[in-house]
Amino acid sequence: MKTYFTELTLPVSGMSCTACASSVESILKSQNGVDNAVVNYSTSSVKIKFNPVAVSLLDLQLALKPIGYDLVTATEDNSKEFDKLEESRHHKLKIKLIVAIIFSLPVFVISMIWHHASSVQQIILLALSLPVIFYSGSGFYLTAFRLARFGKTNMDTLVSLGTAAAFILSILNTLAPGVLSETGITSYVYYESAVVIITLILLGRYLEDRSRNKASAAIKNLMKLQPDTATRIRAGEREVVSISALLPGDSVLIRLGDYIPVDGIIDSGNSWIEESMMSGEPVPVFRQRGDMVLAGTLNKEGVLEVKVIKTGNETTLSRIITMVNEAQNSKPPVQLLVDRISSVFVPVVIIISILTFAVWAFLFPQQPIAYALVTSISVLIIACPCALGLATPTALIAAIGHGAREGILFRDAGGIESAGKTDTLVIDKTGTLTIGKPLLNKVVYTDHDNQPFVNNIFASLTALSRHPLSVTVSDKLNAELMTVSEFTDFPGKGISGKIDGSLYFAGSPAVLKEAGIEPDEVSLKHIDKMTSDGDSIVILASEEKLLAIAALSDKLRDDAQDAVKTLKSMGIDIHMLTGDNEKSAHIIAEKAGISNVKAGVSPEEKAAFVDLLKKKGKIVAMAGDGINDTIAIARADVGMAMGGGSDASREAAAITLTGHRLMQVVETIKLSRKTNRIIRENLVWAFGYNIIAIPVAAGLLYPFTGLLLNPMIASAAMAFSSVSVVINSLRLR
Numbered sequence: 001m002k003t004y005f006t007e008l009t010l011p012v013s014g015m016s017c018t019a020c021a022s023s024v025e026s027i028l029k030s031q032n033g034v035d036n037a038v039v040n041y042s043t044s045s046v047k048i049k050f051n052p053v054a055v056s057l058l059d060l061q062l063a064l065k066p067i068g069y070d071l072v073t074a075t076e077d078n079s080k081e082f083d084k085l086e087e088s089r090h091h092k093l094k095i096k097l098i099v100a101i102i103f104s105l106p107v108f109v110i111s112m113i114w115h116h117a118s119s120v121q122q123i124i125l126l127a128l129s130l131p132v133i134f135y136s137g138s139g140f141y142l143t144a145f146r147l148a149r150f151g152k153t154n155m156d157t158l159v160s161l162g163t164a165a166a167f168i169l170s171i172l173n174t175l176a177p178g179v180l181s182e183t184g185i186t187s188y189v190y191y192e193s194a195v196v197i198i199t200l201i202l203l204g205r206y207l208e209d210r211s212r213n214k215a216s217a218a219i220k221n222l223m224k225l226q227p228d229t230a231t232r233i234r235a236g237e238r239e240v241v242s243i244s245a246l247l248p249g250d251s252v253l254i255r256l257g258d259y260i261p262v263d264g265i266i267d268s269g270n271s272w273i274e275e276s277m278m279s280g281e282p283v284p285v286f287r288q289r290g291d292m293v294l295a296g297t298l299n300k301e302g303v304l305e306v307k308v309i310k311t312g313n314e315t316t317l318s319r320i321i322t323m324v325n326e327a328q329n330s331k332p333p334v335q336l337l338v339d340r341i342s343s344v345f346v347p348v349v350i351i352i353s354i355l356t357f358a359v360w361a362f363l364f365p366q367q368p369i370a371y372a373l374v375t376s377i378s379v380l381i382i383a384c385p386c387a388l389g390l391a392t393p394t395a396l397i398a399a400i401g402h403g404a405r406e407g408i409l410f411r412d413a414g415g416i417e418s419a420g421k422t423d424t425l426v427i428d429k430t431g432t433l434t435i436g437k438p439l440l441n442k443v444v445y446t447d448h449d450n451q452p453f454v455n456n457i458f459a460s461l462t463a464l465s466r467h468p469l470s471v472t473v474s475d476k477l478n479a480e481l482m483t484v485s486e487f488t489d490f491p492g493k494g495i496s497g498k499i500d501g502s503l504y505f506a507g508s509p510a511v512l513k514e515a516g517i518e519p520d521e522v523s524l525k526h527i528d529k530m531t532s533d534g535d536s537i538v539i540l541a542s543e544e545k546l547l548a549i550a551a552l553s554d555k556l557r558d559d560a561q562d563a564v565k566t567l568k569s570m571g572i573d574i575h576m577l578t579g580d581n582e583k584s585a586h587i588i589a590e591k592a593g594i595s596n597v598k599a600g601v602s603p604e605e606k607a608a609f610v611d612l613l614k615k616k617g618k619i620v621a622m623a624g625d626g627i628n629d630t631i632a633i634a635r636a637d638v639g640m641a642m643g644g645g646s647d648a649s650r651e652a653a654a655i656t657l658t659g660h661r662l663m664q665v666v667e668t669i670k671l672s673r674k675t676n677r678i679i680r681e682n683l684v685w686a687f688g689y690n691i692i693a694i695p696v697a698a699g700l701l702y703p704f705t706g707l708l709l710n711p712m713i714a715s716a717a718m719a720f721s722s723v724s725v726v727i728n729s730l731r732l733r
Contacts, residue, residue, distance in 0.1 A: 005035055007049045010057075011072040012064070013089060015041055020143075023152050024069050031055055031063055040393060046071070067146040090206075097202045100136035103128050104195035111192035122174040125191040133167055137198040153346040161350070162380035163197050166190035169373065190373075197381055225296035226317055230261040233305065246311045254304040260297050263310035265290065274298035316658075349383040349694070356698040371699070371708060378697035378709045382717055383690060391682030394729035399675040402732050407658040408668050415654030419638045420672030421619045425567060425665070426610055426632065428624035429578035429588055430536070432642045433662065434554035436468040436625070440476040441535060441551045444526045454547050455479040457499055458540045461506040465495050469538050470506065473550050490514050491630075492579045492603040505541045508579055510600070512541060519546045534587040536580050553584075556591050563662035564593045570669065573618075577606045577632070606632035623657075623665050640665060675732060682725045689721045 015021055021041035028037035028046065033054025039046045048060070057073040064071050107128045110121060137159075144160035147153060170189040231253040232241045238253060243261050246252065251267060254260055260273075270288035275297045284300050287293055293306060296317035312318065353376045360372035396413050403410055410416050427433055443458075445451050459479035462470035464487055484497035493514060494507010505515040509527060512519060519527070523546045530537055535551040557563075567574055575596040578585045585599035598609065606622075610632045613620045622629070622636035625643050633639030633653050641653035643660045657664045697709045 004053060005049050005051055007047065008057075009045055009047045011045050012039065012069055013044065013072060014069040015039075015044055020069070020156075023067060023147060024064060026152070027063055027067065027150070028060060031060060034060070043393075043397065067150060067152070068143045093202065093206055096136040096139070097199070097206050100132050100195065100199040100202055103131045103136075104192075104199045107132075107195050108192050111189075119174070122170075122189050122191075125189060126171065126174055129167065129170075129191045129195050132195040132198055133163070136202060137163060140198070140201075153350070157346055158349060158380045158383060159197065159201055161353070162377040163194040165373065166194040166197075166377055170194065190377075193377070225259055226315070227259050227261050231255075244312065246308050248308050248310065250308040252306050252308060254293075254299045254306055256299060256301060256303065258299050260293050260295055260299060260306065261311075262295050262306065262308045263292070263315045264306040264308045265292060267305040267307045269302050269304040271302040271304055272300040274300050345383070349380065352383075352694060352698070353377075353379040360699065371702075374708055375697065375699040379694055382693045382697040382709070391686045391725050392679050394726050395675055395678045395682060395732060398729045398732035399671055403668070403671055406664070406667060406671075408664060408671065409656040409658065411654050411656070415638060416672050416675050418619070418672075419621060419655060419669055420674075420676040422572060422621040422638055422669055422672075424573045424575070424613055424618040424620045426575045426577055426606070426613070426620060426622045426636065427594075427665075428629050428642075429576055429580055429585060430554060431468045431625040432623055432629075433557065433560055433576060433592055433594075434588060435557055435660075436554070436643070438469055438472050438536060438552040438554040440472055441553055443477075443551075444523075444549045446520075446523060446545065446547055452479075454540065456482055457504055458506065458548055458550075460484055460499060461495060461497055461504055461540070462538065464497065465489075465506070468554070469536055469552055470495075472552055473506075473538050492601075492606075503543050504547075506538065509537055509539055509581075510579070510602075512539065512546070515541045515543060517541060517543070517545060523549065531581040531583045534584045536584050554588070556588060557660070557662050559661050559663045560592045563666050566663075566666045567669075568593075570666075572669070575609070575613075577601050577609060579603075603629070603631045607635045610635045621665075621669070640668065671732070678729055678732060682728055685728070686721065686725060689717075693717060693721075 012024055015024065021039040024046065025037050025039040028034055028039075028048060031050075033051040035049040035051070037046055037048045050060070057071070061071040061073055107125055110125060140156045140159045141164070143156040144153075147157065167190070170191050173189050226243065228243060229240050230243055230246060232239050232246065233251040233253055246262060252262060252264070254271075256271075266287055266289050268289060270286065272284040273287045273293060274284045275294065287304075292309075293304070294317065295310075295315040310316075313322075356379050357372045357376035360367060360375055361369060364371070396416060399416055400410055400413075430436060430438075445454060447454060455477050456479045459474045459477040460482040461484060463474040463481060464484060465471070465474075482499050484499055486503075487495065487497040489495050490507065490511060492508075492510070494505060494511030496503060496505045496511075496514065498504070505511050509519075526549050527537060527539075530549065530551040533551075535553050538550040538552065539546055540548040540550075564574060573596070574594050575598070576585065576589050576592070576594045577598050579601060580599055582599040585597050589595070589597040598605075601609070606629065610620055610622055614635075614637065619638075620636045621638040621640060622632045623640040623642055624630075624633055625641065633641065638655065639653035641656045642665075643657065655668060657668065699708055702708055
C-alpha cells in the first residue's frame, strides 16, 4: 500500500525555552505516521511531515497537550489563532511577573536585613513566598511534572528542582527546626533564593519574549501589507469586497494612500508607488497605464484602476511571505549540532548537581550541609540551555527579517551560512550586470521585399521568449503578432516555432546551428560589424536562410561599478559569464571593472565553469536572472536569482533578490557575513558561559576565596545569558 505524506508548518503555543522545543520535537517524532518534525523555538512553530492516513492533526495536538503545549491546527487561519494564544500567554506571564516582584521584593529585603530570621519573621517570609511559588512559579512545576511522566526534562526541570529544594528545606526549618538541626543541617531558610530565582527567570523570559517578537517582526509587517478588503468595480458600480472574493480579470479601485491588494496591470491612472518593502528600492517608482503593480505596495499619489492578475497565495507578496516563513523554520548545519548538545544538556546538569551535593556532603563533612545545598541548587539554576538554543535561530530570524525588508529573500538558513563564506562571484551580463532593457539600434533584412511579413514573424517568435534582447525586438518592431505552434526553447541559444506551417528560428547566432544553415558572406559581414561595435545580436532564420539581423545595445546598471569595487574590497573574485559576443561582453566588463570574462558560453558551459571553480576550493556564488542561468545557479554553493528572476532560476536559487540593484548582492554577502559572525559570538558566549559558570556554581572558587555563589546571583546570570544572546542578535536589525 502506497504511503502518502503531507508537509505543514504549524504554530506551537506554550514553549518557554529551547528544551521545550526539543520535547515537542521528540514527542511528535514518536507518533505513528510522523516521518519528521523540526521545531523552531524562535518562531514558535513546527515543520512536520506526516501521513494523514495514519495520524491526524487532532491526534498530534492531543499528544502534546498532556505535556503543556498546544499545536494550532486551524490551518486556514492558524496565524490569528496562534497570535491570540501567544498574546494570552504573554499577558499571563506579565501578570505572574508583577505578582512575583510585589511579593519577592519584601522577602528579599527582610532576608537581607535579618540574616538569621526569628520564627515570626520566618512565618512572614513563608506567607509572602506562597503566591510566588504557587502562582508565579506554578508553570515551572507543572511543566516539569508533565515532562517527568514521559521521562523528559527541560529548563523548567532545573528551575523546579532548585527552587523546590530551597523552599521545602525552608518550610521544614520554619515549622520543625529541631528535626533538621539534630541531623547537623543548619536551620537556615532560603525563601529569598526560591522567590528571587523565580522572579528573575520570569523577568528573563518576559524580556526574551519581547526580543523574539522584535526579531520576527518582519514577517508580521509583511503580512500587514495586504489589506483584507478591496473596492471592486463591476459594470460601473463600486463594491467593497473581501480579497478572497477577487478573481483574475476583475478591476479594483486604488485610492491615494491605499495599499494595493493584488498583483495587477494598471488600467487607468498613474502614480508614484512605494515598493521598498517588496523590492528594497528606497525611492518610489512612477507607474502608469500598462505597468505591473504588486500586492503590498503603497499608492503615494493618484487614483488607479487595476486589472487583477493574481490574488491570494499567488501574489508576489504571498510568495515572499512563504519564502521568509520557510527560511525562518529551517536550520543550518551548525544548529543541528547545537540541538544535539541541548537535548542532553539538562540530564547532564542534573547529574552534575547531584555529584556537587555528594562531594560537599561526603568529602567535606566538616563543612555545613548548607554548603552542599547551596552549590547544588546554584548548579541547577545557573545552567542555561536556553542561551545555547537561542544562539543560532535568533540571529537567523533577525537576518531573514532584515533581508526581507531589503528585498533579500533567503530560501533556507543554509543559504545565509554559505553566502557569508563566498569568496568568488560568477555573474551573468544581460539583465544582471546591465539593466536588461536594451535599445534596438537597427535591423538588417536579407529580403527587403517581404520586410513587413518578416517583421511579423520576428516579433511573433521573439514575443515568446523572456530574454531581455528578444523582449526588446518584439516590443520595438511594432508588428502584427501571428500564431506560433510547436514552440521549442534552446537555452542560451534561442527558440523556434512554426508559423503558417513553416519553421523559424530566433536567437543568438548560435541558434543557426540548430537551424542547420550557414549565413552568407554579406550576413556574416553585418554580424561582424555589429559585434565589433559592441552590439548584441538577435537573428531570425528559416530552415533555408537567415532572414533578419537585429543589433541591440544594453546599458550598465548605475550601481554596477560601485558594487564591483565593493565586492573586490571584500576579497571576492568576480567572473562575468555571458552567451553574448566577445566584443559586447568585454565592453560591458571593462566599464564595470571586471577583468575575468567568458563570452559566448552556453548554460552548460556556465555550469561547468562553476564546477571548475568549486574543484579549486572556491566558495562560489552565482547571480543571474534568466532560464539560461538556472543550471549554474543550481550548481553554485550559493545561487542568487536577480530581480526576482525567472520561475526556473528562483526555484534553483538559495537567495532571491526582488530588486534590480546590483548592490543587493553586496548587501546579501555583508548581511550573511555579519550573521555568521554574530552566530559565532552567540555560541562562544553560550558555551563559554556554561563552561565557566557551572564549575563556579559548584564551588570551585571556594578553596581560593572562601566564597560560594548565591543561587539568586546564579538565576540573574542565567536570565542575563539568554537575554544577552537575543540582544546581540538584534544588532542585525
